[in-house]
Amino acid sequence: MTGAWIDGARTAISALEYTAVLFFLALNGWYLVLLVTAGFELRHQRLTAGAPNDRLLASPLGPSISVLAAAFNEEATIVESLNSLFGVHYPNVEIVIVNDGSKDRTLAVLREEFDLVPIHSIYRRRITTKPIRGLYRSHSHPRLVVVDKENGGRADALNAGLNVATGELVCLIDADTLLEPDALQRMVRPFLDSPDLLGAGGTIRIANGSVIRGGRIEETRMPRDPISAFQVVEYLRAFLFGRLGWNRAGGNLIISGAFGLFRRESVLAAGGLCHDTIGEDFELVMKLRAQAYERGQPSRVTFVADPVAWTEAPSSVAVLGRQRDRWHRGLADVVWRYRRVLFNPRYGTMGFIVFPHYAILELFAPVVEGAGLMGLALAALLGIMNAPFAVLFFVAAYGFGAILTVYTLLLEEFTFRRYRRISDRVRLLAYALLEGLGYRQLTVIWRLRGLYKYLRGRTEWGVMERKGFQPATPVSVPANGSNP
């Protein structure tokens, strides 16, 4: 009887392991395709971009840009972030900060630092938002507009900013994002290339550990704490080959909320950001692209590797866990909302390649990975572990992934080379190799928790406390709002 039971368990676990191995081979095989296309795309972008062309882009013909940021309890970082924005080299830029009912001194700090004067709070209300309490202009920085409104969440705040903004393009950022001086110039380029482009995303890098002065990254350094360091590896992988590869494989579906540029009219016509989802950035791009497909219009959303924005990454396990859980809930929510797109010929490559990737591979990856790990643990407990198979699982799930990550690091090394110190590069490589031993499994648990919470209908954001950028010193700070 026991023998039959063990045989049955062995068969079940073996089937589970087979499924997991096949899943990871498919996932990593697809990543390999993305990596190759990313290589071609990166080459093309670097060839056409050249050196920053101040003369061309400082032209009176360049589109005007409104940079929008929602600030909720940002008193620690808001001044540093705004100083970084004022240093952006772009001729026709307006900065709209929306104080989303902060409970701390965010508005008071803005008033003190930027000499705000109240102006009449009538504006074109094309999207309904929570009530506006006041509208301010800065005397010292005339391009700065501050909207003070009742708390309604990030999407609501950005929608209020969209109503007030006047630029042809809107750059949505997080209040703690630090933009590199030429980031907007580089980001505008694809809009000059294609007048029908819906949106563009830039690279997000992690500021933790780097030396910051006057709102600018003075020296790029690896963070000291392992949690932030692992995220540096993750972000590099996500942006340098993930997003870049999608440019040539059906277009991007995700633009990070920490740094994305859109046509204001398109976003307004789409009704702005969605209030009742926690994946509002993903939902916005999905909505813009799906609507464009439905109208038979071009629906391109692109990623540009050169423009860089820096953000704080959570440095504590608890905050990071909440962030990842939220991101996965956001993914599940948007996939469910747009399930009509899945394998629907009306949505072209988005319906057959890009959306299925997120709806099947990304969404269920933690389930398969978790099941695979559980199966291995169970087999070890029961003494029925198939050693060659366990090795195959680890190679498929983690080994292949580590090779892709190392390849991404090589891309970084031969192109942007932000980490100048040898010690930082060595640490980057070490974290890339160690990622599969513990950290990756933690992210599986967080994402599974996110899925579970989504199925239970929980939509809270969780607390994201901030410490703020420390001028001229390496930063070590938790929390970030947007999904990379």
Added chain:
Amino acid sequence: LPLRTRKALLVPIARNLHADATGRILGLAREIGLAGHADSLCRSRWWWRRLEGARLFSVLGGGSEIVPRLLRDVHPAVRAQAADWVSNHATPELVEMLLERISDAQSFSRFAVQDTLIRLGGLSVERLARYLGNLEDREAADALRVAHAIADPRFLAAALHYASSTTVPVRARAIALIGAVGGAGDVAVVSKHLGDANPEVRVAAARALGRMRHWPRASDIAALMRDTSWDVRRAAGLALRDLGSPGIIMLRKMTGDSNNFAADMAKQVLDLPASVAGALS
């Protein structure tokens, strides 16, 4: 020294030198073989090499024999770079070539051509004014856009001609151009368009009158504060503010208007700090 090193040494220096020193830089580039290298790059069958060649000539100077040909290159990035090169090497023939490309089918290349014409300013005015003589709608809209940015009185005749165009962007840009270069004698043409059927044209007309500081038309502009289009109301408000005292008086009066939209817009415009109002209009 290897070619890459020679390039790495000379190009950053050339980028940061005053235009007066470009002759010497070009001489040095010829001496060390960099100019010859750029020339062979420009003749390559690969677009990225031609782009690199045009970039090198843009920084180092020279290239008059080969770069003009690249204005007709098949790749838009190469055409854009060649247009950029023209800004430092302009001749009447090159301006003509740029004008041929003013409505380039590819957006970035079109942008580069138009931007170069604007940067050339006085050098391109005469030919652009002549070019504006008789154009199709698309070319006219692009040429008027450039003319508006340069804002030279020699464009006035063309602007008055296109003000009666049946195409909205052409009409709107022509009126904006009249606002930039016209005088009191042209106010009637602009004022006529305050009642245009298209809001884009009404916006242009209000802005133009504001820019012309033609205060006797303040009441006509104020009437637009009751327009159904928010953009028109905003343009009218800012135009009134640009008119100075008569416009401000009109705006104050409008704050008590029975039309709430007009009253709200008037309050909003009056509340704008002076530094911002100028930038917005």
